[in-house]
Amino acid sequence: MAGFLSSTTGISQFSPPLLASCAAALLLCYLLIGAWVNHRKLRQFKGPLWASCSRSWIFWHECNARLNKAQFDAIRQYGSPCRIGPTLLITDDADVVRHMNAPASQWRRSGWYDGMRLDPRLDSVFSTRDEKHHAELRAKESGGYNGRDIATLEPDIDSRINDVLALIRDRYSNRKTMDIALISRFFTLDVLSTIAFGRPFGFMEANDDLWDYVKSTSSAMFMLTLVVNHSSVRWLFHSRIMQALGAPKVTDKTGMGPMLAFARKAVAERFGSKPVVKQDMLGHFINKGLSQVQCEAEAALQIIAGSDSTTTILQCTMFLLVGTPAAYAKLKDELDQAEKAGTMSGSDIIKYAETQKLQYLQAVIWEGIRLFPPLFGLKAKLAPKGGDTINGVYYPEGTEMAICDAALCQNPAVFGSDAHLFRPERWIEADAATKVKYRQTVDSIFGSGRFLCLGRHIAMMELHKTIAELVRHFDFAMADPMRGIDTHAHSVHLQSNMNLVATPRI
Template sequence: MSLNLPTALASAFFLSLLWYIATSITTYHRLRHIPGPWLASFSYLWLILTTFRNHTRESFLSLVKYGALVRVGPNYLVTSDPEILRKIQSARSTYVRDPWYASVKLHPHQDSLFNILDNDAHDILKTKTMSGYSGRENGDPEVVVDSQIIRLLTLIRRKYLSTDDKLLSADFGALSRYFTLDVITRLAFGEPFGHLDDGTDVYGWIEHIDRILTVAGLAGDIPLIRNMVFSKWGTRLFGPKPTDKRGVGRVTGVVQATVRQRFEQGAKPQNDGLGGFMRNGLTPLECEAETMLQIGAGSDTSATAIRGMLMYLMTTPRAYIRLKSEIKHAVEQNQVSSPITFEQAQKLPYLQASPLPFYLIPSHLNHGHYKRAPPEGDTINGIFIPGGTAIGHNTLAITRNEAIFGQDVEVFRPERFLECSGEKRKEMERALDILWGGGRWTCAGRNVALMELNKVIFELMRVFDFQLVDIRKPWEEFILTITMHKNMWIRITEADKLD
């Protein structure tokens, strides 16, 4: 006997409902001993509502009331305890990456160092790519950073320098990204894309990447969406294409063309990131995927730190003046070259203290990086974690831990790292340090990112003065899984000459 269409649909709906109820009960029971929002115990509704209401900051900060381990989804936990993360990310950890990492995939057909899930495969690939990500393939990566700092200063003087009777507003949200994009593409290809030539989004990367990262942030937290968006048909239908005229697809096309040209018979590997990947045996597809990751991860995260640092200096006169004073003294005492070297920058106490509080401000990735417990499970702080449970970091809560950073944790105050004991400073730095990852998952581009931040902030503050154009609206900030900024309009003037 055949069923008519309404009956068939009703039956399918009823069976799906029964399946959902059964799996929800099973899921709830498995982690029922771990506290968290009620909706998170059986569904992803808490994460969905948090995202669509734009309440990520408030919601994830509120989780501390549940303790150090909190349930935010049927199989997802987050922690605000740096020591738990240190255990999970230790060199001998048996945790593995959760499929959450699939949401950060910039190449449609090839996994990269960031989203490969198998530990052994990850370790092999990291060995092959480390020299490319560290900038060592370029000889001295500091020379590359210096060249782009000079281009940034030149662009500002030519196009954005205001005077007493003339305002030329600059969107530093865009400028910071032009700088980091040209640094990373110079490291990757031996030549920058040219964003700093005239202060333009050459290929439309910035125009499109924020939209992609917003979708990726939502997809990462919700497996159903993730499996749809990053399936073969999903990437084929909705993903960027190398034939696109603008955006991530256009950059993908440029990367593919460059890789193809380099792999032509007789082509000699060059002294840049791509050349290093080739020398270490990566296939053309692997080179494409790693280079796209290098551009994406190496530009947006560093730009977020640079503009965040400048924003909080501009809005904290005490810190702004003190850093200016330290720079002036270093120049007058001939303690620094031009541009400053990373080694010289590391000897300036206030400059070193100033980037640290930036991590008390929303960082680029506010939560995530989920790792799955081994099949036999694990015990953390006396709590049993069933095998396969994914645990991620709650960066927003970690960086606002009053027990670690003090009761004035919301205040941008570099002095907290200078006025405390050596033991206390080490505790604070260790808590922030784990946000770079640990063990096999330590950020491969960490040293380049820190070098960029230290050097460019010093040089900008050495030669220019900065002021917000509209203090009532300093920037547009979007805090989802990641933090994004745009329309950071500032007035830049020539500073008193120091050398």
Template sequence: MLLNEVLPVLAQYWPLVLASVTIGWLLNNKFSRGLNKYPGHWLAGYTDWWRFWDVWGRNHQWTVIDLHREHGDIVRLGPNVLSFADPRAIKVIYGLNKGMIKSDFYPVQNAVSKGRRLQSLFSTVDENYHAKYRRCVNSAFAMSSLVNYEPLVSSTMSVFLDKTQELYANTGDSCNFSQWLQYFAFDVIGDLTWSKRLGFVEENRDVDGIVAFLQKFLSYAGPIGQMPILDLFLEKNPLRLFAQRIGLSNTVFPVTLFAQSRSNERAGQIHKIKSYGLQEEQGSTRGVDLLSKFAQAAFDHPEFMDDTRILTSCTSMVFAGSETTAISLSSVFYFIVRHPQVYAKLMQELDDAVANGVVEARSDKTVSWSESQKLPYLDAVIQESFRLHPAPGLNLERIVPPQGMDVLGTFVPGGTIIGCNAWVLHRRPEVFGADVDVFRPERWIEAKPEQLRVMKATMFQFGAGARTCIGKNVSLLEVYKLVPSFLRRFEIELEHPGAEWKTHNAWFVRQTDFNTRFRPRVESL
């Protein structure tokens, strides 16, 4: 009877009711969690839609930098989201045994196969699952494994340098350098994962449209990850996934199909490794690839490392192994060419290293990993490039345990999403100097040992703690080999001197309009 009385009133005054409910919801967001004491954009406390639209604008890293510079070390980015800028927060938020787990931002990035999510090391929020998974594949990514992978990287690098000569240096044609470097990174991933280049460099094209797909998917994942519930209505819609599981829909995640197709070509060999282990004779002077090591992990840990997780591991290499490395390479070359004094100083170091025998005078002018580690100014240039343009452009989110926790003297309630942004951390004046917005590699050489230790501890481009990017060493191998090898082989100049590139923060901050020309270089010995 009461319902009969209420419904007509609601029907008559529904606009007022709707407005009242909306205002109540907004005020609840703003004040109920106790986070209203933290400053930020005026809309951030009321709704995550502000964060969604700001990330959709593709320049969120600058928004967060500006907010922290205006409001201080703790900024509110959403009704339940805080951003921390003090580098000391890294150990608290991302340290071991802190009880922090990843937020729902990460499962948005799950690949899908036959209607089921593929939980990768990166995207899983289950810490026990992550620990088991990482134990299986950790040795494949250890620094000691680089000796196995360097021949594979060298193989692709030689082709890349020769094709650069053929397509650009000999012709004088303009090169979309960011895209060209991404083709290199993809072919390296092919060689590292399947012992097979995928044809990006040799054919100078986006094979199977996979680069375009990844860029589109990351552009989706960035903003959608700010309101993960939207993913359940879109890409990960339960009805859509169910239809795939029962065969009503044949939609396949392109990256999954890409990885599956390459792995199927080695099915017989992989089955043998899973059954009997990786035999020494299967190795070669080219090194043992990652697919073989993932299969070895299945042999060592059959209770966990099944075919789905082998596929997931390969898919993760495609997802993360190309985009971030290409961004890092583009950053290094861009900052070099934009700063002639740095360019000249680096070339002098390379020439001196060859003259002194530190770098072998190979006919193809390539530089080995061990040689690159003896070039201090090269290291400074790469570190400074990582500092000014880290690949991740959004906060690496973690959820505070239910009991809450103290973060640098501030109690944060349980369930709050907190995190740090590499772009913010890398511009801390007390760590890197007053000129934090300036590209100055010398800061890495001039710093005293203790200050250098703090600088390196603040670098966040690969994350921190137990969830540090597992492919970090592979990415560094590519960067430290290609940069000096390319510079010894070619002179680089911008197609339009003085022109600046554009950036697109699609979770990873990729670059566009980085157009260059190359000329063969003659060393001045």
């Protein structure tokens, strides 16, 4: 006992600064050992040294709103696949993407998708990592997204196109400056709500940022980027405390909350004692057996992913087109000639089927998508048990493989030395085999097979019809060619001050 007392007395004599120094030294050793272990995991793949030790490389570039650019630069410097995390690689190879997405592939969704669980109660078709559940939801929802079971899909889009044409003509046609980024956001949100819930949110009618939704998007998307890319942030965000304190709520007066309230009210009307019956997307989901809670979860996904992606392509393609007068003139001439020839609707909105016969219009849209892929989140897949070999490269079990959409779509090996330029003619001048390669490469950003984006058909219909009608009805010009646009990159392109002026043509 005396010896024990003597020992404890000696310990108590250590000064607090010394104890703190010892604790700091132990923590430093722990971090250094952890960094070394992380570095060794995928040491055969090149990438920034910092990135091999922790995800702090990703975090740093997220905080500077340039993760997409950092990924692009890393691939150009180190090659593809490039290592950007201890277990995370990124590729610009469309063949690798198609291999991972193939029906027989054993690659699975990584923890990144857990962060896309926007409703804490259950997963959506996009967030679920359960293969069986994912297949079941896709089977039930696909008819709603591809329009096969919704006769009102194209007429609903036509109604909102008429709204945006009227908005520009009534509010901006007298040489008033319009921000095509803001107008595009209002348009896609109203299209989305009409298709999904049977009525528009009302952004275009108000010509205003309802509930400050657009204003709040930048901070919300920054947080979402942290959640999907970092398991620790994801755990914290999904905790009950954070859900109670920081998550959007239907009782909120601004931001995402009022949008969710709008969606839940629309869903509740279909499940009430006197349910409203409509043959729209929500009605399709209900007919296929989705519960009220599942419909609400899908609605949250549609608001975030459905509008932001189409907005990016629409605003960027229009801005690129207006900034390239030769391309603008060619598209305008193609539309005028088609109208004179009677191969497109006269006073009505152009049909989607008619747009598929307009070669230059399609080239413009695919070139816009190529230069500004809409959603550039990591979307990482997980290598199967025992690993996998793709094109002679072995990926160990547990490897996460993400996609750099920008590098993939501007790969000089596919698109040539001018891959960074907006040049729609490349889609027309190329031979048949090259056109197929172009299309397959760009199309891979929408996924394929079991991971094909369900909203692709709706987005392409919106884009073809809307860009055709905007160019058909107005002559657009840059409001201030010497002023650059404002842009932030948090999994989507958040842009403003894409200022144009519109002069009515018809």
